[in-house]
Amino acid sequence: MTETLGLLVFEDENDVPKFTEDFNFTISREGYLTRDNEPIVCSCCNLVLKPKNLGAILPGSEVFYCADETCLADYVSEYLEK
Amino acid sequence: MYRQPLAKLVRTFGLGKLLHQYEPEIEEKIKSGISDKEFISLINILPLDFKGEVENHLKDLMTTRDKMGVIRADMLLALHSLVSRLKNNEEMLKDFKLVLKSDHYKALLLSTTIVNFEDNGLMDEARRMKKKLESRFRPFGNKIYNWHRSDYIKGYFYPYLLYSKAVWEKSYPERFRRYWRDHLGFFPDSIWIGPEMTEKEIHDEITLRLKRGRPKVFIFGRGSLTNMALKASQNYIDAKPLGKNLKKDSYWADLGDSSSVMITLLVTKPIRDQKKKSKKRKSKK
Structure with missing residues (x-):
């Protein structure tokens, strides 16, 4: 049986616009990531996300994290739940 | 790289x-x-x-x-x-997750990463993460890291967690949280020397533990603080009244780019007995 699995690894902020469509993101005039006109925030520290500080999106979810590694603890905590 | x-x-x-x-x-x-x-x-x-x-x-x-x-x-x-580190300790961490406050659990996970970096010689990464841990989870982040680094999470808290679970069943999370919280306030067995500590403060911490009847006190110092740990513990033995009842032993370890020392102050003569003797003497008079 083949599982459909994916992890998108991006190098820097220039790559972010390439996958914004997959998540229905738009980048506002001020440079923030938004969806349905709502800013996207880090689930852990509530930082409003821009392409340059987007760190991770939890697999299989719409849970977003900033590029601060301390927020990874939250990411991994969620990861272990899956 | x-x-x-x-x-x-x-x-x-x-x-x-x-x-x-x-x-x-x-x-x-x-x-x-x-x-x-x-x-x-x-x-x-x-x-x-x-x-x-x-x-x-x-x-x-x-x-x-x-x-x-x-x-x-x-x-x-x-x-x-x-x-990779969590996969080895998945069961233990899941047990901690059930009982700890969210921030404390996150600090525990981050400490795990730092310890893993250090054990693999990635000292720059470890230092960077540790700074973040300290600033974000003040004042308890560094304490949880110290516990982790000194193996107290696995060898001290986890056995107690399992024990609590078996004995108190439903009420164990609350009881364990209290135990954890109390230890964050005062850890009875060990002292971790911080850069801000004075020798007097270290001596006070030792005295506090001895007076509470601890059979031994561990003192941890790392990097530039190893000398401070050695000097303070030796001065305690030489100059303080309770120091006469102690025997010192030191264990050195290398942690990446710095050395660390664990000093054991072993009580050779129970402190409580001394009090009883002094009371007896007074009553004889």
């Missing part, structure tokens, strides 16, 4: 900037797609605990349970480190 091989690996297998269709055969592809030399450098660079399971770890990182995940390349190392 570490990013290059990993980024190369990611590109080699079409993960970078693409959605990847993962199939079980990917493990074979990884095995055959990397030359031995590259494989070794990857193992050396990544903080892996076991070489034979590199493939499984990569699989773990890629596994998204039927959906897509996204991560920035420079965060992969920290994620990888955390996941």
Whole structure:
């Protein structure tokens, strides 16, 4: 049986616009990531996300994290739940 | 430096900037797609605990349970480190997650990453993460890290957690949380020397523990603080009244780019008995 699995690894902020469509993101005039006109925030520290500080999106979810590694603890905590 | 091989690996297998269709055969592809030399450098660079399971770890990182995940390349190392260490302690950490406050649990996870970095010689990464841990989870982050570094999480708190679970069943989370909280306020067995501590403060901490009847007190010092730890403990033995009842032993260890010392102050003559004797003397008079 083949599982459909994916992890998108991006190098820097220039790559972010390439996958914004997959998540229905738009980048506002001020440079923030938004969806349905709502800013996207880090689930852990509530930082409003821009392409340059987007760190991770939890697999299989719409849970977003900033590029601060301390927020990874939250990411991994969620990861272990899956 | 570490990013290059990993980024190369990611590109080699079409993960970078693409959605990847993962199939079980990917493990074979990884095995055959990397030359031995590259494989070794990857193992050396990544903080892996076991070489034979590199493939499984990569699989773990890629596994998204039927959906897509996204991560920035420079965060992969920290994620990888955390996941690989957690996989070995998954059951223990899940047990802690059930009982600890969210912030305390996060600090515990971050400490795990730092310890893993240190154990694998990634000292710059470890220092950077530790600064973040200290600033974000003040005042308890550093204490939880110290416990982790000194093996108290696994050897002290976890046995108590299992014991609590068996004895108190339903009320164990609340009881364990209280136990954890009390220890964050005062850890009865050990003192970790911080850069801000004076010798007098160290002496006061030792006295406090001895007067509470502890049979031994451990003092931990690291890097430039090793001398401070040694000097303060020796001065205590030489100059303080309770010091006469102590025997000192030191254990040295190397932690990446710095040495650390664990000093044991062993009580050879119970403090309580002395009090009784002095009372007897007074009553005789």
